[in-house]
Amino acid sequence: MRLIEWKTMKRIYLDHAATTPVDPEVIEAMLPFFRETFGNPSSIHSFGQQARSAVEGAREMVASFMGAKPAEIVFTSGGTESNNFAIKGIAWANRKKGNHIITSAIEHHAVMEPCRFLEREGFEVTFLSVDSRGLVDPCDVEKAITDRTILVSIMHANNEIGTLQPIAEIGKIARECGVCFHTDAVQTFGHVPFTVDELNVDLLSLSAHKLYGPKGVGVLYVRKGTRMEPHMHGGEQEGKRRASTHNVPGIVGLSKAVELAGKTMPGEEARIAGLRDKLIRGIFDRVDDVRLNGHPERRLANNVNVSITYCEGEAMLLSLDLMGIACSTGSACSSTSVEPSHVLRAIGLSVEETRGSLRFSLGRHTEDHEIDRLLDVLPGIVRRLRAMSPAYRSMTAGRGAGG
Amino acid sequence: MKDKVVIAISGGVDSSVAALLLKEQGHEVVGITMCLGVAAEVGGHTKCCGPREIEDARRVCQILEIPHYTMDFSGDLEEHIVRTFIEEYARGRTPNPCVACNRHIKFGTLLDKVTAMGFDFIATGHYAKMERKEGRSALARSREARKDQTYFLHAIKREALDRIRFPLADLTKEEVRQIARANRLPVSDKQESQDICFIPEEGYGAFLRSRSIDVKPGQFVDREGNVLGIHRGYALYTTGQRARLGGWSGEPLYVLAIDAKKNRVVVGGKADLLAPGLAAERVNLLVDDLPARCVAKIRYAHRGAACRVDFDGDLLRVVFDEPQDAITPGQYVVLYDDGFVLGGGVIREALT
Numbered sequence: 001m002r003l004i005e006w007k008t009m010k011r012i013y014l015d016h017a018a019t020t021p022v023d024p025e026v027i028e029a030m031l032p033f034f035r036e037t038f039g040n041p042s043s044i045h046s047f048g049q050q051a052r053s054a055v056e057g058a059r060e061m062v063a064s065f066m067g068a069k070p071a072e073i074v075f076t077s078g079g080t081e082s083n084n085f086a087i088k089g090i091a092w093a094n095r096k097k098g099n100h101i102i103t104s105a106i107e108h109h110a111v112m113e114p115c116r117f118l119e120r121e122g123f124e125v126t127f128l129s130v131d132s133r134g135l136v137d138p139c140d141v142e143k144a145i146t147d148r149t150i151l152v153s154i155m156h157a158n159n160e161i162g163t164l165q166p167i168a169e170i171g172k173i174a175r176e177c178g179v180c181f182h183t184d185a186v187q188t189f190g191h192v193p194f195t196v197d198e199l200n201v202d203l204l205s206l207s208a209h210k211l212y213g214p215k216g217v218g219v220l221y222v223r224k225g226t227r228m229e230p231h232m233h234g235g236e237q238e239g240k241r242r243a244s245t246h247n248v249p250g251i252v253g254l255s256k257a258v259e260l261a262g263k264t265m266p267g268e269e270a271r272i273a274g275l276r277d278k279l280i281r282g283i284f285d286r287v288d289d290v291r292l293n294g295h296p297e298r299r300l301a302n303n304v305n306v307s308i309t310y311c312e313g314e315a316m317l318l319s320l321d322l323m324g325i326a327c328s329t330g331s332a333c334s335s336t337s338v339e340p341s342h343v344l345r346a347i348g349l350s351v352e353e354t355r356g357s358l359r360f361s362l363g364r365h366t367e368d369h370e371i372d373r374l375l376d377v378l379p380g381i382v383r384r385l386r387a388m389s390p391a392y393r394s395m396t397a398g399r400g401a402g403g
Numbered sequence: 404m405k406d407k408v409v410i411a412i413s414g415g416v417d418s419s420v421a422a423l424l425l426k427e428q429g430h431e432v433v434g435i436t437m438c439l440g441v442a443a444e445v446g447g448h449t450k451c452c453g454p455r456e457i458e459d460a461r462r463v464c465q466i467l468e469i470p471h472y473t474m475d476f477s478g479d480l481e482e483h484i485v486r487t488f489i490e491e492y493a494r495g496r497t498p499n500p501c502v503a504c505n506r507h508i509k510f511g512t513l514l515d516k517v518t519a520m521g522f523d524f525i526a527t528g529h530y531a532k533m534e535r536k537e538g539r540s541a542l543a544r545s546r547e548a549r550k551d552q553t554y555f556l557h558a559i560k561r562e563a564l565d566r567i568r569f570p571l572a573d574l575t576k577e578e579v580r581q582i583a584r585a586n587r588l589p590v591s592d593k594q595e596s597q598d599i600c601f602i603p604e605e606g607y608g609a610f611l612r613s614r615s616i617d618v619k620p621g622q623f624v625d626r627e628g629n630v631l632g633i634h635r636g637y638a639l640y641t642t643g644q645r646a647r648l649g650g651w652s653g654e655p656l657y658v659l660a661i662d663a664k665k666n667r668v669v670v671g672g673k674a675d676l677l678a679p680g681l682a683a684e685r686v687n688l689l690v691d692d693l694p695a696r697c698v699a700k701i702r703y704a705h706r707g708a709a710c711r712v713d714f715d716g717d718l719l720r721v722v723f724d725e726p727q728d729a730i731t732p733g734q735y736v737v738l739y740d741d742g743f744v745l746g747g748g749v750i751r752e753a754l755t
Contacts, residue, residue: 315520385516
């Protein structure tokens with residue numbers, strides 16, 4: 001381990017679920033909208049008209065990509081805002097109709113926290129449990145729906161363990177019951193092909209920076225006829241649904257990123273899935289006492305989440321980072337909490353197993369030799385960290401005695 | 404020789420300057436902040452290891468251009484420190500969790516982890532010195548006697564000493580602040596934390612109650628058992644402390660002993676605090692053999708007293724040349740010889 005090169009070393013980035021690098025073509029597409037075409041799309045003059053044209057072009061691109069109508073696309077500041085808008089917007093608009101919301105125990109914080117906020121406002125929220133692979137049972141959704149239910153919100157794919165939910169089935173149930181259905185598709189949009197009609201959704205959140213676009217821009221798809229209470233009040237942008245001057249470069253960047261995803265998606269996802277399977281196999285071949293978190297088949301093409309027992313995720317992450325390999329763990333100590341991942345707890349992992357969790361999320365630029373490099377260094381890191389774990393020593397000693 | 408060193412960086416001025424010095428010496432330095440799961444203060448000022456401190460530590464590392472990570476030690480804090488702390492209080496003793504933290508966490512679990520990660524040394528911002536004596540690492544007092552923190556470090560396992568560095572060994576607190584200012588570290592004027600990091604600001608009483616220690620009024624008694632007044636709860640008193648009794652007009656009274664079982668605090672005159680020596684248990688030695696005579700400190704602020712020492716089985720007996728006052732069960736006795744730390748132990752009782 002040499003740290004001297006820490007600032008400049010060639011690095012391997014395996015945290016694409018957190019964010020992705022902006023594609024150079026996306027940057028190129030955005031640049032004119034900082035310089036020449038800097039107008040405010042709400043302005044009447046030619047500067048404004050050019051900018052407006054770009055925003056509407058982007059709206060058409062994003063809409064057609066998901067089989068929606070342009071008027072159903074609301075640009076937002078990103079995934080968190082889209083989720084907040086979807087949940088609070090539906091809840092507030094349907095207060096008279098009911099006060100019950102159904103979601104799952106493994107949603108992203110951007111869904112969990114708006115729901116908890118609404119609980120404090122007097123709404124009732126059902127957090128559905130998931131099975132050991134992270135799946136929501138559509139029957140549970142059906143059972144949970146009452147005549148007071150106004151919204152079901154289940155994520156398309158989980159950001160930590162990669163499990164893909166049976167969204168189309170859940171959407172069908174929600175529709176039959178006349179309940180609005182939202183899905184957080186931040187991890188799948190541009191990675192997994194779908195249309196909003198196939199998924200039977202009324203609302204869908206996405207974010208540009210998870211598909212090689214810029215940070216600070218996203219979309220909430222809102223099916224025509226869905227009543228929403230705005231959560232940002234001001235000008236009349238976005239059909240009076242979301243006030244705020246358009247983030248024109250961001251919206252153009254999102255559009256370009258979507259266009260690129262459309263070109264690369266099929267081949268790229270298969271290639272990444274191949275690398276994912278190689279990584280999973282490689283870890284299981286080289287390290288004992290490992291568990292794969294999430295679903296063995298129904299999972300994102302780029303997601304590997306493992307629990308390595310008797311080995312702390314933090315220490316593994318730190319060791320890997322010092323060797324230039326970036327990943328994440330479900331037990332990171334942030335500056336405000338040391339809570340283990342609610343997702344890993346919800347699929348039944350012990351606190352010990354959540355502590356030993358590592359997530360590798362692959363991307364468009366991940367190469368075979370990078371996976372080889374990771375598989376080269378990980379076993380040694382695990383061996384050294386386990387050697388200092390009293391629990392691991394006594395466990396292996398016990399095994400020896402038992403033959 | 405360039406080494407790979409982890410600096411345990413708290414966000415305070417001392418560890419920040421220690422990080423800077425290591426970097427200037429050319430070592431490969433990585434900053435790690437221990438996250439002890441201490442709840443953020445609402446409103447009031449932050450405590451060690453709170454979110455604000457972690458942000459400060461991160462900022463210093465960014466300025467120094469060294470990697471920075473936080474690691475969760477909340478489980479270790481609970482297991483090795485807080486549980487013992489509560490048990491000791493339940494026995495009517497006054498524990499010193501910082502000594503245990505240095506032994507079990509900083510220079511225990513954290514040191515083991517960074518060693519497993521391939522680092523050569525761990526460094527901290529303690530005022531103490533690591534020297535070589537007869538081919539072995541030896542813990543010695545820092546240059547500035549007033550700031551010396553070896554009292555808190557004496558319980559480190561001897562085999563760990565070889566992997567520890569104290570970059571502030573020869574500096575005074577003022578010099579450390581000057582270095583911080585000269586290098587524009589944003590923590591140069593920060594106040595020192597004197598409190599125990601896991602005790603919330605609501606105070607000892609609230610914390611102990613939350614951990615099922617019964618803090619309720621009881622009797623002040625004299626040595627003969629005569630009731631002299633009412634106290635607020637035995638756990639809020641420590642041996643040697645002035646005891647203020649409502650309506651008492653006699654000579655000033657001091658806490659002589661604490662009887663947790665009966666929730667009684669025994670008080671007496673200042674002269675009654677004096678004892679000729681003490682017995683200590685759970686002794687940790689940093690040398691092969693103890694000399695017959697040395698200097699003992701019985702609390703951090705104690706100046707040190709000349710004494711004779713010997714072992715009675717596992718029990719260390721310390722007999723002072725002059726009687727000492729306020730020998731407090733649960734606190735540590737630390738032995739010194741010529742500026743070197745010989746070791747120490749937990750005070751079990753004063754000798755009579």
